[in-house]
Every structure is written in C-alpha cells, then in structure tokens.
Amino acid sequence: MCGAVRPSDSGQKAVLMGWVNRRRDLGSIIFIDLRDRSGVTQVVFNREQNAVLHDKAEQLRNEYVIAVIGQVKKRDADTFNPNIATGEVELVAEELRILNVSKQLPFLPSDTVLPNEEMRLKYRYIDLRRDAMQFNIETRHKVSMAVRDYLASQGFYEIETPFMTRSTPEGARDYLVPSRVQPGSFYALPQSPQLFKQILMISGFDRYFQIVRCFRDEDLRADRQPEFTQIDLEMTYPQQESVWAVVEGFLTAAFGAMGHKIKTPFPRMDYDEAIRQFGIDKPDLRLPAFTDVRDCFTAEDLQELAIHPDLPVIAIRTPKVGELSRKERDDIKPMFVAKGGARVFEDFKRISNKFPAAAAKIAEKAGMAENDLIVLVVGSAQIAASSEHAHRKVTPQELAIYASAGLLRVALAQKYAERHGLFVKTGDLEKDFRFVWVTNFPMYEWDESERQWMAAHHPFTSPHEEDMPKLENGAQTVKDPKSALSEVRARAYDVVLNGTELGSGSIRIHRQDIQSKIFQSLGMTDEEARTRFGFFLEALEYGTPPHGGIALGLDRIVMILAGADSLREVIPFPKTARAVDLMVDAPTPVSEAQLKDLGIQIKKPVG
RNA sequence: GGGGACGUAGUUCAGUUGGUUAGAACGCUGCCCUGUCACGGCAGAGGCCGCGGGUUCGAGUCCCGUCGUCCCCGCCA
Numbered sequence: 001m002c003g004a005v006r007p008s009d010s011g012q013k014a015v016l017m018g019w020v021n022r023r024r025d026l027g028s029i030i031f032i033d034l035r036d037r038s039g040v041t042q043v044v045f046n047r048e049q050n051a052v053l054h055d056k057a058e059q060l061r062n063e064y065v066i067a068v069i070g071q072v073k074k075r076d077a078d079t080f081n082p083n084i085a086t087g088e089v090e091l092v093a094e095e096l097r098i099l100n101v102s103k104q105l106p107f108l109p110s111d112t113v114l115p116n117e118e119m120r121l122k123y124r125y126i127d128l129r130r131d132a133m134q135f136n137i138e139t140r141h142k143v144s145m146a147v148r149d150y151l152a153s154q155g156f157y158e159i160e161t162p163f164m165t166r167s168t169p170e171g172a173r174d175y176l177v178p179s180r181v182q183p184g185s186f187y188a189l190p191q192s193p194q195l196f197k198q199i200l201m202i203s204g205f206d207r208y209f210q211i212v213r214c215f216r217d218e219d220l221r222a223d224r225q226p227e228f229t230q231i232d233l234e235m236t237y238p239q240q241e242s243v244w245a246v247v248e249g250f251l252t253a254a255f256g257a258m259g260h261k262i263k264t265p266f267p268r269m270d271y272d273e274a275i276r277q278f279g280i281d282k283p284d285l286r287l288p289a290f291t292d293v294r295d296c297f298t299a300e301d302l303q304e305l306a307i308h309p310d311l312p313v314i315a316i317r318t319p320k321v322g323e324l325s326r327k328e329r330d331d332i333k334p335m336f337v338a339k340g341g342a343r344v345f346e347d348f349k350r351i352s353n354k355f356p357a358a359a360a361k362i363a364e365k366a367g368m369a370e371n372d373l374i375v376l377v378v379g380s381a382q383i384a385a386s387s388e389h390a391h392r393k394v395t396p397q398e399l400a401i402y403a404s405a406g407l408l409r410v411a412l413a414q415k416y417a418e419r420h421g422l423f424v425k426t427g428d429l430e431k432d433f434r435f436v437w438v439t440n441f442p443m444y445e446w447d448e449s450e451r452q453w454m455a456a457h458h459p460f461t462s463p464h465e466e467d468m469p470k471l472e473n474g475a476q477t478v479k480d481p482k483s484a485l486s487e488v489r490a491r492a493y494d495v496v497l498n499g500t501e502l503g504s505g506s507i508r509i510h511r512q513d514i515q516s517k518i519f520q521s522l523g524m525t526d527e528e529a530r531t532r533f534g535f536f537l538e539a540l541e542y543g544t545p546p547h548g549g550i551a552l553g554l555d556r557i558v559m560i561l562a563g564a565d566s567l568r569e570v571i572p573f574p575k576t577a578r579a580v581d582l583m584v585d586a587p588t589p590v591s592e593a594q595l596k597d598l599g600i601q602i603k604k605p606v607g
Numbered sequence: 608g609g610g611g612a613c614g615u616a617g618u619u620c621a622g623u624u625g626g627u628u629a630g631a632a633c634g635c636u637g638c639c640c641u642g643u644c645a646c647g648g649c650a651g652a653g654g655c656c657g658c659g660g661g662u663u664c665g666a667g668u669c670c671c672g673u674c675g676u677c678c679c680c681g682c683c684a
Contacts, residue, residue: 026647027640042644062634081644104635106617111633112645113619118676171684191684218683219608334611337680411679445684458684566677577677 003039005086010074016041016091017067017099019129020060021110030057034068034091035109037134042081042090043068049092056096063102063109063126069095117568121582124573136562136570139258143558144211146257147231150250156207156233161196163189163213168532171458172216175226183599189215192551195536197234198460198508201547202539209233211554220577222566223500223556227575231503231557234549240493243505243550244437247495251557255433258561266435266495272393274438279314279406281441284499285434286422287413288367290405291315293376296361303381305345305355311379312398314405315366321373321416323349332375335411340400341383344408345376375412377405396446410499425563433560436496443467443488444521452479452523457492459518461506462548464489468514474521485521495552502557505550512540 002018021035028047033040045057060066070093081087106122107115109129114120120127127133148158167174167188174188190196192214200208210232217226233246248264255262267285274281277289294302294313302309324332324346332346345351352359368374379401394402417423425432443463444453455461463471470484477483492506509515515537519529530537558570568574575581595602 022644022646024643024646025640026643029641029643031643031646033644040644044642046641048641076642079642079644083644087644104617108618108634110645111618113633115618116614116676118614119618121676168684172682194684216683219681221683222678224683407680455684461684576675578675580675582676 001038002034002036002041003085005041005072005089005091007074007088009072010089012072013069014072014091015067015069016043018065019109020062020064020066023060023062025058028054030054030060031090032057032060032066032068033110034066035129039085041086043070043093044090045093045096050094053093053096056098057093059098061102063105063129064098065100065102067097067099068093118576118582121568121574121576124583128572133569136558136564137572139562140554140558140570142257143254143554143561146253147209147211147250147554150253151209151233151246154207154246154249156209156235157205158210159200159205159208160210161190161193161200161212165190165196168195172218175215175217178598178600180598191216192230193232194458194460195533197232197549198547199536199539201234201236202542202544207233207235208549217579220575220579222568223559225555225567225571225574226579228567228571229554230551231554232549232551234547236545236547238507238546238548240439240491240507240548243507243548244493244495247503247550247552251435251495254557255561260429260433260561262429262433262435266437268437268439271438271441275394275399275402275406276312279402279404279409280499281438281494282496282499282501283436283438284410284413285436286431286498287409287420288317288319290402290409291317291362291366293358293362293365296365297355297358301355301358305378306381307343308341308379308381308383311383311401313379314377314401315362316375316377316405316409316412317366317368318373318375318409318412318416319369319420319422320371321412321419322371324373331415332408332412335415336377336408337404339404340397341380342401342404343378343380344404345378348374348376351376373412373416375408377401377408434498438494438496439492440464440489441492441494442486443490443492444485446481446486451481453483453485453521455518455522457490457504457506459522460508460515462491462509462514463518464491471517471521474517475523478521478523491548493550495550497557497560500556500560501553503550503552505548507546507548510540510544510546512537512544515540 002016005014016034018034018036021033021040024031030045032043032045034043045054047054068091070091072089073092075088075090105126106119107126109126128137152158164177164187167176167186172191174191176186176188179185179187193210193212197208212230212232213227214230215227218224220226231250235243235246244265248266252262252264269283271281274283277283279290291314292312293315297307297313299309307313329346333344336344348359362368362374366374379397383397413420413422442456443461445456447454467488470488474483474485477485490506492504494504495502509518516526516529555567555570559567562570564570573581573583580586
C-alpha cells in the first residue's frame, strides 16, 4: 500500500492504487503523491525515460483514482523527504491506468486550511479522506476491537438487543417508529438497552456486553449526538468493585491499543466530595480544586463585601494566567452563570488592596503562585436562610454556589488554556489522562418544577443497604423536600476522564419488593408501575440474580483519544446541532401514501 | 424554549465614517519549467456579498425579518 513502501523494497516491482493527493509538474518530470488509507508515496513520471507515459500523466488532476505499475527506487539522499514515512523511496512509473476522474472538488483532502463544517458534512466522503479523519476512524476501530477482545476474554458474550422496542415515558424523549401493522401504535428506539440487559441477566447469560447504538431525541451539544454508541455491559453477582475492574481492564486495553499505558485502579471520589471540591459531578482533575477561603475573612470583611457568612467562599485558581486587563476581567463576567444568588469577584487585586490580610491568607491557602489567577465565588448576603434542606450534606444553597463556581472554573480553564497549558498532552499519562470514579451518588434529586423527588440515575438502581430504612415512608414523603429520601445513597458510579463523563452504571435492584418500593417512593402507584414496566416487574419475580453493570460512551472515549473537541470528528456520518444529516439531507417529509399506510396524518403548522 | 458568534469567488478570508470597476491566498484553465515534495514563474476564467424587506441620491457595509452552521443555558432518568 501507498504508506508501506520502504527502502528495503527498492528494486521491487510494485502496483499502487489510490488517489492523486497532489501533483507537481516540473515540465519534463511529474511527481504525483499517491494516497490511500495507509499514507502517500511519491510516483515519478520522467519524459526522458518514457514520453508516452509522461504525456498520459499530464492529464492527472487532484483526486483522480489511478493505478501505477512501477519499480520502487531508493531516492538520492539529497532528495529525501523527512516529513513522510515513505520519504526515502519513490515509485518510478512504468504503466499508468486512470481508473476514474474527478471534477473540481469543493475542497481537497490535502488542503491545509479546513472548510467550514457545513461543507465538510455535506461532502462527508471527501472530508473523511483527510488524514485526520482517517486517523480518527481508525482509532475508533482499534478501540472497538480492543474492547471486544478484552471483554470476550473475560467471559462476556456479545448479545444484540432490539432497536424497535417499547417507549418508556421516563428520561429523554424517544425517537418513535410507527407501526404499519398496528396503526396508531409506535415502537421507540432505545435510549439504552437498560431493561434488555437486565433481562439477559435474568435469562442466565451471566456476563453480557454490546457495542450498541442508542437514541435520544434531545438538543445536541459538541459532546452529544442524537444517536451515539455505548459500550454496554452487565454482569451477575457483582460488587461495585468488580464492575470497576472490568471497566479499568477494557479501558487499559483500549488506551493500550493507541499506545497509552494507563494506570489502574482509578482514584475514587464521593459525589459530595466532587461537588465540594469541583462543583460538578465530572471533575477535571488536571486543574486545581476549589479552596474554601471563608475563614480567611473576618466577620466584618464578609459583611462589608456582602458575602453570606454561612455559605462557602470559593477560590478558583487558574495557574499562569497572568494579570488580567480591565477588558479581560469584563469578559469573565458573562462567563459566570449565577445560580441561586451566587456572586463572582473577578478582581482579586481589589480584594488585596482593601483586605490585604485576607488576601494573603487566601493566596497561602489556595497555593497561589505568581501569575496565578484567583477568582472568588460567594453566596450573596441576601440569600434567604432556609432550613428546608439543612440536614443534607450539601444543601441546595451550597450546591448553587459550588455549581456556579464549577462552571466558571471550567470556562476559565478553557478560555486561558493556552496560558496554563494543562490541557496539552505531555506524554506523561498520569497527567494527560486523569481518570476518576465518582461514587455514592444520591438516589434522589429534588425537582423544583415538579416539587418532588426524582430518581437521579434511573429507577432500577439499588440503594445502599444501610439506607434502606429511609425508603420506608418514601411514598408519603416524595413531595416533601425534607424527606429522608434525600439521604438515600445509590450504588451508582460514573467513570470520568478529564472532566468528561465517560460512563455511568450501577448495581441494580434484583428483588421485586424493593423495586416496587422504589417506584412507590417516586410517587408511582402499583398500577402505573405495572403499565410502564409490567413485563420487567414480572421478570423480577422469577428468580433474578443480583446484577449490575455500566455503559460507556464509545464516541467520547475516541474523541479524547483522538484529541478532538467534538463528537462529529469521530463519528463518520454525524448530525448538525439541529439533528440534520447534511449529506443525505435527513430528516425529510414523506409521501401521503406512506403516511396513509401508517395511519398518520400531519397537522400542518398554522400559516 | 432562551442567549451569543458567523454567513462575501470552488474554498479560506479581507473589504475603512455608507460612495466609482468588490480584493488576496489556495484551488481551477492555459503556457513555461528535469528533482520537486504546501514546487516555482507568466497569463486567464470565476461574485444573487445566504435569502426577503426597509432606511438612503447611493447598501457587502445601517435597520427589521428569515434561513443555515457553530457554541452555551434549559433539556439529556
């Protein structure tokens, strides 16, 4: 192949097929960079040696597909090209076949500047010819294979589950597929194979995995596509630790396939700890944690600054940012999303001038070095005291401060990435890939709009054994913000890498009585539960083994390994922010006949 | 649902306080060139300035609307 020719092949006859990546026509001598998936090799056409062949080569243009027969020749040392793997050799052409021509392309795979993404997506087949995309897709392939090999070696069976399944009204919006045979009824595409994989455990398959497409009809982000791929697995009789070991095992294999030897086991961190130190449940450990500097101020200082004395005062340290100009400080303000009365002090110098003693203590406590940026996030003194959640480890008022600070911490780090350099790969894997298990999530989250407790993970997650008694009055207290439900911890865990949630899993409920207790605690009557999950509740009654598992986002893993900043870079045919495929132009309206067949009528928008 | 950025040759971009014929680079076409490798040189073609309205003597430039792409919040059990 084009990328595989080496000096040791010189003298050999070779046939290379590929695209014309670039041509350099010097008149009597023509150089063609011939490209295939493996790389490029220079092909030479020399008029002096073969005039007829040279004339034919003059017709070659960018992205023509050709076959060249010739002899591999080691180049003269002064014509080596050290920039390419095949730079010490070239193919001296003896025969040329033009297999196909190309009209002028909207852009060239060999271009050094990228066209905008709209163009790239519309002509995806050209975009995918680029080296970077070839590498990303190759990375994806290698990761998939490494995961498959590892899991198979650990006794996991790869088992498929249906795409046309049943809509469950929980969670994300479903993509629906109308049934022609049952007019008026719809299948749903799975948001994940959650219930099927649990049923597989009940079916005796013991260890299951699948690299599987999932579908969620929600708004997109750089790291969210409507269809995405999960590495999904489930196993019987697990401790949390046994699931983690499997995940650490296949991630080691996957990163190893790309030449990265990662260290296991990953560190672990309680959810509460993650919130307090990083303000988010997916902490990026490459950046410094928060420092609570409340005690660096005197009570009078706090009063003068209108800082709430009972809420955390968070110092966010971003290394090596340097002194900020007035304008740069102004730019910080819109980056700050104030939740629940949180306020930002972006001008640390002003604090130092007015409160030198406090500032010195803060600098000390936060480990501030010269040129480090310190920004404070505090609770406004106006926040009304509330005892509604006083018993929680992290109260909603505190959470608001932590969360605001957490978003700002990441936003600052992104804005000043060039200055602190902490996102640059160093080659030191302990710095480049900071994995962490976040554990002991709360089982329930308070939903302010519904004024009730909701499942934080999903309702099949097992609570901690010792928290079970707190479920007792769940059904009665689900609408009470002070309910003991708030203290129930889930046996749920997330694996996080560099601030990206790679995956999420849990030990499941395997007893029907506990499962229905959970549904009750979510305010669901037995009848509601039966309508939605009847088949599953019934399955639980026929000898269900304890089981648990996890699902990891393959796209996100590949994205990080490829160093890409959007999922679209690692998905061959992705969708735009409005969920459109620009290449095939989907979705589209369908014919009246198709709709009639399905018993569907489109209600035209007014106007 | 909300906020922000962008939209000018095939492509990436520039285009001054609104003012004659809208520029550059790459790509494309032709000619020249025997060691290039992002080859070089000369000449040339190529524009619904996203679309629709408005302000103005005059709009790529100002205003309103709309469409598209991207980012963020909400949302994503």
